[in-house]
Amino acid sequence: xxxxxxxxxxxxxxxxxxxxxxxxxxxxxxxxxxxxxxxxxxxxxxxxxxxxxxxxxxxxxxxxxxxxxxxxxxxxxxxxxxxxxxxxxxxxxxxxxxxxxxxxxxxxxxxxxxxxxxxxxxxxxxxxxxxxxxxxxxxxxxxxxxxxxxxxxxxxxxxxxxxxxxxxxxxxxxxxxxxxxxxxxxxxxxxxxxxxxxxxxxxxxxxxxxxxxxxxxxxxxxxxxxxxxxxxxxxxxxxxxxxxxxxxxxxxxxxxxxxxxxxxxxxxxxxxxxxxxxxxxxxxxxxxxxxxxxxxxxxxxxxxxxxxxxxxxxxxxxxxxxxxxxxxxxxxxxxxxxxxxxxxxxxxxxxxxxxxxxxxxxxxxxxxxxxxxxxxxxxxxxxxxxxxxxxxxxxxxxxxxxxxxxxxxxxxxxxxxxxxxxxxxxxxxxxxxxxxxxxxxxxxxxxxxxxxxxxxxxxxxxxxxxxxxxxxxxxxxxxxxxxxxxxxxxxxxxxxxxxxxxxxxxxxxxxxxxxxxxxxxxxxxxxxxxxxxxxxxxxxxxxxxxxxxxxxxxxxxxxxxxxxxxxxxxxxxxxxxxxxxxxxxxxxxxxxxxxxxxxxxxxxxxxxxxxxxxxxxxxxxxxxxxxxxxxx
Amino acid sequence: xxxxxxxxxxxxxxxxxxxxxxxxxxxxxxxxxxxxxxxxxxxxxxxxxxxxxxxxxxxxxxxxxxxxxxxxxxxxxxxxxxxxxxxxxxxxxxxxxxxxxxxxxxxxxxxxxxxxxxxxxxxxxxxxxxxxxxxxxxxxxxxxxxxxxxxxxxxxxxxxxxxxxxxxxxxxxxxxxxxxxxxxxxxxxxxxxxxxxxxxxxxxxxxxxxxxxxxxxxxxxxxxxxxxxxxxxxxxxxxxxxxxxxxxxxxxxxxxxxxxxxxxxxxxxxxxxxxxxxxxxxxxxxxxxxxxxxxxxxxxx
Numbered sequence: 006x007x008x009x010x011x012x013x014x015x016x017x018x019x020x021x022x023x024x025x026x027x028x029x030x031x032x033x034x035x036x037x038x039x040x041x042x043x044x045x046x047x048x049x050x051x052x053x054x055x056x057x058x059x060x061x062x063x064x065x066x067x068x069x070x071x072x073x074x075x076x077x078x079x080x081x082x083x084x085x086x087x088x089x090x091x092x093x094x095x096x097x098x099x100x101x102x103x104x105x106x107x108x109x110x111x112x113x114x115x116x117x118x119x120x121x122x123x124x125x126x127x128x129x130x131x132x133x134x135x136x137x138x139x140x141x142x143x144x145x146x147x148x149x150x151x152x153x154x155x156x157x158x159x160x161x162x163x164x165x166x167x168x169x170x171x172x173x174x175x176x177x178x179x180x181x182x183x184x185x186x187x188x189x190x191x192x193x194x195x196x197x198x199x200x201x202x203x204x205x206x207x208x209x210x211x212x213x214x215x216x217x218x219x220x221x222x223x224x225x226x227x228x229x230x231x232x233x234x235x236x237x238x239x240x241x242x243x244x245x246x247x248x249x250x251x252x253x254x255x256x257x258x259x260x261x262x263x264x265x266x267x268x269x270x271x272x273x274x275x276x277x278x279x280x281x282x283x284x285x286x287x288x289x290x291x292x293x294x295x296x297x298x299x300x301x302x303x304x305x306x307x308x309x310x311x312x313x314x315x316x317x318x319x320x321x322x323x324x325x326x327x328x329x330x331x332x333x334x335x336x337x338x339x340x341x342x343x344x345x346x347x348x349x350x351x352x353x354x355x356x357x358x359x360x361x362x363x364x365x366x367x368x369x370x371x372x373x374x375x376x377x378x379x380x381x382x383x384x385x386x387x388x389x390x391x392x393x394x395x396x397x398x399x400x401x402x403x404x405x406x407x408x409x410x411x412x413x414x415x416x417x418x419x420x421x422x423x424x425x426x427x428x429x430x431x432x433x434x435x436x437x438x439x440x441x442x443x444x445x446x447x448x449x450x451x452x453x454x455x456x457x458x459x460x461x462x463x464x465x466x467x468x469x470x471x472x473x474x475x476x477x478x479x480x481x482x483x484x485x486x487x488x489x490x491x492x493x494x495x496x497x498x499x500x501x502x503x504x505x506x507x508x509x510x511x512x513x514x515x516x517x518x519x520x521x522x523x524x525x526x527x528x529x530x531x532x533x534x535x536x537x538x539x540x541x542x543x544x545x546x547x548x549x550x551x552x553x554x555x556x557x558x559x560x561x562x563x564x565x566x567x568x569x570x571x572x573x574x575x576x577x578x579x580x581x582x583x584x585x586x587x588x589x590x591x592x593x594x595x596x597x598x599x600x601x602x603x604x605x606x607x608x609x610x611x612x613x614x615x616x617x618x619x620x621x622x623x624x625x626x627x628x629x630x631x632x633x634x635x636x637x
Numbered sequence: 638x639x640x641x642x643x644x645x646x647x648x649x650x651x652x653x654x655x656x657x658x659x660x661x662x663x664x665x666x667x668x669x670x671x672x673x674x675x676x677x678x679x680x681x682x683x684x685x686x687x688x689x690x691x692x693x694x695x696x697x698x699x700x701x702x703x704x705x706x707x708x709x710x711x712x713x714x715x716x717x718x719x720x721x722x723x724x725x726x727x728x729x730x731x732x733x734x735x736x737x738x739x740x741x742x743x744x745x746x747x748x749x750x751x752x753x754x755x756x757x758x759x760x761x762x763x764x765x766x767x768x769x770x771x772x773x774x775x776x777x778x779x780x781x782x783x784x785x786x787x788x789x790x791x792x793x794x795x796x797x798x799x800x801x802x803x804x805x806x807x808x809x810x811x812x813x814x815x816x817x818x819x820x821x822x823x824x825x826x827x828x829x830x831x832x833x834x835x836x837x838x839x840x841x842x843x844x845x846x847x848x849x850x851x852x853x854x855x856x857x858x859x860x861x862x863x864x865x866x867x868x869x870x871x872x873x874x875x876x877x878x879x880x881x882x883x884x885x886x887x888x889x890x891x892x893x894x895x896x897x898x899x900x901x902x903x904x905x906x907x908x909x910x911x912x913x914x915x916x917x918x919x920x921x922x923x924x925x926x927x928x929x930x931x932x933x934x935x936x937x938x
Binding site for chain 1 (some may be wrong): 640641642643644645646647648649650651654655658659661662685686687688689690691692693697773774780781796797799800801802803804805806809810811812815824826828832835836902903905906909910938
């Protein structure tokens with residue numbers, strides 16, 4: 006063992022000196038990528054084993070397991086050390102990201118052990134998102150494979166700056182330098198084609214231990230660094246981040262009493278000193294840093310990666326999600342972007358649907374348009390697509406409901422990386438990278454008109470409303486809507502009825518009944534209803550509108566209180582029994598696809614303003630009840 | 638420009654602080670699980686740092702089995718008082734009534750006091766996010782758990798259905814009844830914990846330091862006789878030995894090690910030169926293969 010691990014003697018002789026050394030170690034996070042047979046788990050197992058991170062009891066378990074289920078005969082199967090969950094052990098594959106820890110004399114390491122199969126792309130992206138470096142494993146006998154290209158592409162996409170090409174199992178090709186050189190040359194061609202400027206190739210054997218901690222006698226022709234040597238020397242992201250302009254997203258406003266107001270957050274990039282001029286975005290207000298507060302005493306200066314609390318010289322507004330930046334080098338603010346989206350959910354992405362977008366501590370509502378293209382992660386080809394399915398990666402326009410401070414992902418992971426959250430299930434369904442702001446949104450300004458919506462409403466002597474009827478086909482929406490409109494007309498109210506079937510003959514005749522088309526149908530109707538409400542009208546709509554997300558989207562388009570959701574609640578059996586248009590019969594016969602209630606879901610409202618139980622109420626009674634609620 | 642290389646402990650500290658701040662802004666009613674062990678001590682210390690000069694904006698919760706060492710109860714009350722935080726103590730009333738104890742009831746002891754007790758306490762107070770001091774280096778199934786670990790309304794963990802967790806962007810959104818367990822020390826190792834305690838002068842239970850204590854050996858474990866509830870078997874006689882604990886649980890379930898380490902550097906020295914892993918001293922993990930994963934699915938922290 007060389008000087009990479011000399012700890013034992015020092016620990017025994019001078020523990021204080023050892024602690025002093027250990028205390029000043031830096032930390033490198035890396036991922037290992039490879040497919041099942043590339044020897045990834047064996048390599049990690051060996052790294053842990055060599056750094057004495059494996060204790061005797063674990064070793065005893067390992068030895069027993071090796072004999073029972075191992076693949077190395079009587080020898081120790083290092084792979085078993087790192088294959089965690091019971092189900093995974095049975096299947097012999099690594100399903101999820103597992104984090105491992107070891108340390109050398111210079112650094113502590115966190116290894117994200119990520120699965121190799123294409124169906125686990127999202128897991129690999131998760132592991133890669135915090136990594137400084139990627140070790141791409143290649144089996145010397147097989148050379149560059151499809152998955153090598155995929156892993157390299159993903160590592161590069163997620164912004165990993167240091168790539169190690171570990172050509173493994175050199176023992177099985179007789180440590181032949183020609184094999185190594187050919188693989189390196191192949192990889193260089195590919196790497197350059199996807200924009201990887203540099204990488205470090207190392208010939209290794211995880212099983213035999215060549216060139217991992219010590220230089221191997223089996224590869225006298227190799228003069229590059231051994232694996233751990235390189236991992237100890239490579240520049241950390243944390244170091245590179247400090248050289249960029251100062252940015253700190255605010256996580257939490259600390260206000261324990263009237264005398265103290267501090268802004269807590271983790272510095273994303275750059276450095277900050279007391280007295281620095283800063284600008285808060287999106288408000289654009291400027292001030293100076295008066296204090297950098299920590300429990301261990303005030304600091305003069307803080308750098309990227311530190312979690313601190315900043316105080317301002319002036320009382321300016323600043324809250325969670327806003328970004329404190331260098332005054333002279335602020336970040337951009339925008340609400341429309343080109344983004345690369347990685348879909349991570351079993352259900353396909355729904356273009357046009359509003360998702361929560363979380364970028365650092367900031368959460369906004371966002372809509373992803375139909376992708377411009379999807380990337381085939383095996384061939385890097387751009388393919389036309391309507392949406393993204395699980396593990397799909399595509400480029401699309403993304404629109405947020407308000408302006409957000411951001412930076413391109415290549416500049417800052419914190420200010421350019423986002424996750425998408427489903428508004429109903431709250432699951433993280435996607436992740437993405439902001440590439441750049443689209444200027445279009447900024448150049449089309451809202452035309453201010455002299456006659457305001459209040460003026461329109463005042464002339465009609467009424468409060469504009471959108472009365473949104475939702476329910477199954479045949480529930481009675483149109484019948485009730487029609488009665489409501491007649492009654493309102495009799496009361497001299499200015500109304501307009503937008504009917505689902507009618508709109509599909511004109512405005513929306515280009516749309517079908519897929520989930521994406523249904524979303525777009527409702528979006529257009531919502532926009533039309535909003536324009537009519539702006540004109541002062543009481544708008545009545547009768548659409549199945551099966552998804553909560555889209556009803557909530559329309560609700561969000563209107564001022565508070567102007568959207569009235571009316572749930573026309575008719576059980577499926579009842580609607581099917583009525584079957585006024587004969588549609589249920591067709592759907593049951595398989596002649597109509599995507600029919601709500603049959604082979605497409607209906608998401609009932611959680612808390613509608615008005616609920617109509619049509620099994621207990623005639624349409625006439627229902628209409629009267631609605632009027633009574635609207636005009637008390 | 639001058640570059641400051643943060644040490645690994647500075648980065649781990651910053652990560653934990655970031656996580657805690659995310660929780661208090663995203664959760665409706667967070668709580669910190671406090672077991673009085675060394676990891677809890679570090680977690681509490683980090684919480685004080687995260688919100689300084691304000692006190693941590695959540696209470697401490699001790700899910701008590703009534704079978705902790707006496708030294709632990711003493712430090713628990715003192716630490717909460719010093720942090721200016723409310724301390725909630727929950728004892729499963731069913732376990733109290735049935736007199737569940739580690740001597741007669743084996744696995745049921747852990748199940749009722751800890752697993753059920755924890756679920757009861759969280760439901761009782763309506764906590765929707767609970768900090769725990771678990772670390773990924775402790776055990777295989779923990780190595781794969783997210784920092785923000787989602788639990789169903791019945792507190793179950795589904796290892797195959799974890800939310801992707803990218804960068805330091807954490808999604809703590811959930812529906813009513815669902816909750817999060819959050820592990821700010823996920824990326825710390827046992828050595829990191831000890832070194833941090835040393836550097837930051839964090840007070841820990843004296844049982845971590847070696848001293849002469851009454852002991853018996855049973856099933857390969859070295860057990861300390863902490864009070865007269867310890868039922869001695871025929872022929873068993875407590876013997877004074879210089880021992881300490883690497884991990885502290887319920888006293889009859891936690892094995893001690895023979896040691897003379899009376900200072901933190903000596904403890905760390907011993908730990909680094911030792912050849913058994915930390916959880917070896919806990920009877921709970923030896924029940925069956927993959928036992929922790931199973932317990933976690935059922936709601937054990």
